[in-house]
Amino acid sequence: MLDAFQTAADHGVNTTAPGYLAYFSAGGLFSSALAELLAQTYNRFTCVADLAPALVAMEHGVLHWFCERFGLPPGSIGLTTTGGSMATLTALISARHDRLGDQIAAGTLYVTEHTHFCVDKAARIVGLPVQQVRVVPTEGLLMDPDAARAMIRADRARGLRPFLLVGTAGATSTGTIDPLADLAELAREEGLWFHVDAAYGGGFQLTARGRARLSGIENADSIVVDPHKSLFLQYGTGILLVRDAAALGAAHRGGGHYTQDGAVVHGLHDYGYLGPELTREFRGLRLWLPLHLHGVGAFRDALDEKLNLAEAAYQRLTADQLFEVPWKPDLTVVAVRLRGDDQLNHHLLERINASGRIFLPAPASKTASSCGSTR
Structure with missing residues (x-):
């Protein structure tokens, strides 16, 4: 066999x-594969912190460290996903809920021709038709903030509800980085959720040159990072970082009478209520072990x-x-x-x-x- x-x-x-x-x-990395072998062998349930508090704390610690590396403020939160697509979907759901509530019919989001198609896919999954995904012109391969501003204001004047601006930190097709600081300021001025797709480029935040080139990413409302790209880990490893933990939780909260016996573990989140998945493996070890072992x-x-x-x-x-x-x-x-x-x-x-x-x-x-x- x-x-x-x-x-x-x-x-x-x-x-x-x-x-x-x-x-x-x-x-x-073999160390990450070994971590996965251990996690799958022990097979602990980490969607609810009460059932594996120490393991959830290990994962929480790594994700909090990532939030700090990206300059996100206290109260930010991380979620380990299967990759950038699931992280993007979770971010889009959070942005939609936070800025539109249940009134999504007129919601519009803004991308460029170089934005990864997982954003368009996530928009379709949550019920936004293709015409509500607005493609902003580029200048030198980068999103043009002035053009984005004009489109946002024109859409609002037509009765639409702009709610999400997507910047890219390392486009798959070009490798380029959008003007993140300018886009963050535009999103703040217009009241939009600012999401940064750093699936490829995010790992370079660990370097001095990377931090300089990703300047402005610290102002994002959500950031996607794929450690299986620029941190050399296995496929199936993604991270979502969100500035406001309450916004992530509000978009994915739920429960049933069968959860009544679960205890709240102080300082730890129940990951099952922060994203679409109610069942997930212990993903934190594939991050925790290589970072601690190799440094x-x-x-x-x-x-x-x-x-x-x-x-x-x-x-x-x-x-x-x-x-x-x-x-x-x-x-x-x-x-x-x-x-x-x-x-x-x-x-x-x-x-x-x-x-x-x-x-x-x-x-x-x-x-x-x-x-x-x-x-």
Whole structure:
């Protein structure tokens, strides 16, 4: 049976291989896998703190640490999810409940063409039609705050109810970071919930360069981080951070008579009442163990190395007259194309990927067509 599993696993792309330069790979730390083995073996129920208070406290401690790293104030809260999609859905539900209540028919939210499609997917799940997801024009691949302001005010004048502004801290297609500080100020002025998708870029908050480039993220109402991207952990690991714990709880509260015997554990949250899931495994250990075992400095050094590698790749590519590099990387996504037409670039991309040694993604954006992007 183990041989059958090994054979099946070998039929697929190894996303941790050196030649995998597409999208974002999962590091797959063995220490995190070991943590998951322990958590699944003990199989404790952590949706309600009363049933596993010490384990919930371990998870709570890690999430509180993340809130502090992102500069969120006292009273902020974290939730470990299966990934960015579930974290985004939870954030959107919270924003909708906080700003619209039950009156969602006219609610509008604001994204760009580079916003991850999980936002659009989450909007459909909660009942917002596609026309209420408003696409703001970009300037230099980034959301244009002035254009967003004009759209918000025009929609409000039409009787719509703008409630959510989404900024991106590391777009999947371009690697770029929206002007988070300006967008946070716009959201505050217009009374919108400000959400930042930092699924890819959030891990770089541990570095000095990352903090500088993510300036303004501390003013977000909610932040999504995927440790399986820029913190090298296993797939299925996501984090939602929310500025106001009460807003998260109010959007997901509930209960039944069968919960009457549960005791409140002071200082700990019942995770089952902070998101859609009422049953969840103990996810905190896959974060807690690697951070404590290896130390935060090991993660910081690895992330700094990735920033250095991206800068080195950018410098070498820009010095080569064969290539065009349309923009300097904000983080670790380097977009590049051959000088020539799109057909020539697609042909090169096909030849590279056909080798089976290197995997590069398709063109990064409609705005600046590229041969591929290295991560």
